[in-house]
Amino acid sequence: MKYFVLSLLLLTASMACQGETKRVLEEEFTGTKCGWCPRGIVGIDLCKAKYGNRFIVIAAHGKEYDPTIMTQLSEDAGYSYFLNNTEFPKCKVDRRYTADPYHGNSETGPGIFDLIDKQLASECYADIDVKAEWTNDKSTHVKATAHVKFYKPVDKECTLAYVLTADSLKSDDKNWIQLNYYYDKGNDPTVTQDPNLLPLTKQSKYMRNMVYNHVPIAGKGVEDGISGSLPDSVETNVDYNHSITLEVPDASPYTKIRKEHLHVVAILINKYNGSVLNVAEAAVPQPAGAFVPKSNQNAVVEAIYSLDGRKLTNLCPGVNVLRYTDGSVKKVLVK
Secondary structure (H helix, E strand, O other), X not given: OHHHHHHHHHHHHHHHHHHOOOOEEEEXXXXXXXXXXXXXXXXXXXXXXXXXXXXXXXXXXXXXXXXOHHHHHHHHHHHHHHHOOOOOOEEEEOOOEEEEOOOEOOOOOOOHHHHHHHHHOOOOOEEEEEEEEEOOOOOOEEEEEEEEEEOOOOOOOEEEEEEEEEOOXXXXXXXXXXXOHHHHOOOOHHHHOOOOOHHHHOOOOEEOOOOEOOEEEEEEOOOOOEOOOOOOOOOEOOEXXXXXXXXXXXXXXXXXXXXXXEEEEEEEEEOOOOOEEEEEEEEOOOOXXXXXXXXXXXXXXXXXXXXXXXXXXXXXXXXXXXXXOOOOEEEEEEO
16 A cells, blocks of 8 residues: 555656656847857757757847848748847847857856756746647648646736747858858967867858758747737646647748758747746658658767867867768767
């Protein structure tokens, strides 16, 4: 009997831990002609390596620093207000803090960790999950369905927003070359003593062959949420479901949006102060006819690269990109 009671208590605790999952949203504001923005790329990769799927990022590109189609995509997705009211590079963490996407609110090092840690340790009022599916055979529209359950009373109205993001965006157009002001900082101790930024000093002023990830390409309710997506007054331990449809845009003749590299982000917003209570992300399923490489359990490391694309002979401090013989890629953080 005691064993049964203990097992029941452990199961209940386990279910509570699984249900209440706090994740953090970072909305980064960047651009190809922003020379300090490469540190934002470094910050994102470090956070992804450290926090995994509890860290969700949207990298919006602004026209003041970016003449590419990624700017139009970001604005059409709903980020015009945020992009027009911030410096670059900047980010918002759960829309509670505005900070540098690498330094955070410090002057050196990856201080962004402090803000992420603070938000992950904050109260989890509600859990949110999201599912994505194609609505037609041509894979032009994505249906996103959010599932929300509140675990703590919330006396303010809440609402939902959705963002469709794309990875692996690239182009041969010269405007897609990333400006890099760290190229001549090889004698600056604030940079050379930082193993995460030091590799940027080895890069040229113009970083070519860039691949851009987490770019918003469609969205609904991004700024203030979708009216009526949740009841004016929510109850605890009640399942709330909400669905919307997002269209995959035709970017341009020069930039192909790869439909096998899309994600849907669902954002739970407190309408009173605009902060993010929780967030979830789901990969959009592979569209019909997409090439999916087969996994090879016998794959070995074929090459090691730094974040800026330099081939390395060994693992180095910071984030290392490992390419395997089966074509897969893995990021490894070395401290």
